[in-house]
Amino acid sequence: MKHGWLSAERKPKTQDKVIVSETNISETTSSDSPLTRPQILVTTAKPLATVQIPENILTHDLSSTELKIRIWPSNMLEVIENIVSKKCFKPTKPEFEFKLTNEAASKNWLVLKKYNLSMSQAIEAQNQTPLRYGSEFRDPALLEQLFVSHPNWDHLKKILTFGSHWQLEQIDEETRVSDLNDAYEFGNHKGAEKQPDLLTELVVKDVDYGYALHIPRSKIKLVPGACLAPVNIAPQNTINEYGQIIAKDRLTHDQSYEFGSGYSVNNRVIDESLLTCPFAHALRRFINYVVALRYKYPD
Numbered sequence: 610m611k612h613g614w615l616s617a618e619r620k621p622k623t624q625d626k627v628i629v630s631e632t633n634i635s636e637t638t639s640s641d642s643p644l645t646r647p648q649i650l651v652t653t654a655k656p657l658a659t660v661q662i663p664e665n666i667l668t669h670d671l672s673s674t675e676l677k678i679r680i681w682p683s684n685m686l687e688v689i690e691n692i693v694s695k696k697c698f699k700p701t702k703p704e705f706e707f708k709l710t711n712e713a714a715s716k717n718w719l720v721l722k723k724y725n726l727s728m729s730q731a732i733e734a735q736n737q738t739p740l741r742y743g744s745e746f747r748d749p750a751l752l753e754q755l756f757v758s759h760p761n762w763d764h765l766k767k768i769l770t771f772g773s774h775w776q777l778e779q780i781d782e783e784t785r786v787s788d789l790n791d792a793y794e795f796g797n798h799k800g801a802e803k804q805p806d807l808l809t810e811l812v813v814k815d816v817d818y819g820y821a822l823h824i825p826r827s828k829i830k831l832v833p834g835a836c837l838a839p840v841n842i843a844p845q846n847t848i849n850e851y852g853q854i855i856a857k858d859r860l861t862h863d864q865s866y867e868f869g870s871g872y873s874v875n876n877r878v879i880d881e882s883l884l885t886c887p888f889a890h891a892l893r894r895f896i897n898y899v900v901a902l903r904y905k906y907p908d
Contacts, residue, residue: 811859
C-alpha cells in the first residue's frame with residue numbers, strides 16, 4: 610500500500626515508532642474535485658496429498674530438511690461443509706467515514722485523536738466492524754480445521770488475526786521528519802498530476818471501498834511515525850468476463866521512491882523476515898499461459 614492511505618496492515622510489535630500503514634501519505638488535487646483544498650489520504654484443495662517440502666518454506670518448526678506431511682484432512686468435504694454451515698461474522702458500522710469529503714476528513718481526524726493518532730489502536734477498538742483484520746474471511750478457528758496441517762497455516766493465521774506485518778529497518782526521527790517534509794512539498798508524480806479528474810475518480814473508488822481513509826492534509830505531520838509516498842497512474846491491460854483484453858488505469862503507490870535520505874519503505878523491508886515464495890517463477894509462467902489461452906480461445 611503506498612500513498613495517502615491508512616491501511617489495515619499493522620506495524621511489527623518491535624517498531625513502535627515506525628507505522629508502516631500509517632506512513633503512506635500523498636496529496637491529491639483536482640480542479641473538479643469535491644474538495645476545496647488538497648487533502649491527505651492515509652493508506653492504512655485433493656484429499657490426502659503427500660508432499661516433500663523444504664524446511665525454508667515452512668512456518669512450522671522442523672527437525673529435518675524434508676518432511677512428508679498430510680496437508681488435507683481425510684474428511685475434507687465434511688470439514689468444508691461444517692465451516693460453511695456456520696454463521697458468518699456480521700459487522701457493525703465503523704466510526705470512520707469512508708467518503709472523500711471535508712466533513713468525513715474532519716470526522717476521521719477526531720476518531721484518530723480519540724485513539725492517540727494510532728491506526729492500530731483504532732482498528733483494534735473497532736473489531737466488530739469491517740475494519741477487523743480478516744473480517745472478509747471465515748473465523749480462523751473454523752479455518753484451522755481445514756488448514757491446520759498446511760505448512761504455512763501459522764503464518765496465514767497471524768495475518769487473519771493481527772494483520773499483515775512488514776518488518777522495516779529503523780530510521781532515526783530526524784531522517785524521518787526530513788523525508789516527510791520533502792515528500793510533503795513534492796506531491797504526486799506527473800502521471801497523476803496531469804490527470805486530476807481520473808486521479809479523483811480512482812481515489813474516490815478506493816475510499817468508497819474502504820481501502821483508503823481520508824484525513825485533512827494539514828494534519829499529516831502530526832501523525833506519529835508518518836512517512837509519505839507519491840502516487841501515479843499506470844495504464845495497463847486486464848481481461849473481462851469474456852476473456853477480452855481491455856485497457857485499465859491503475860492507481861500506483863510508489864513506496865520505492867527515495868527522498869533526501871535515500872530510504873524508502875520498500876528498501877527498508879527486511880528481506881529475511883519475508884515468507885519464501887518457492888514457486889514464484891513457475892507461477893508466473895502458469896499465469897502467462899492461462900492468459901495466452903484465454904486470448905486465443907476466448908469462448
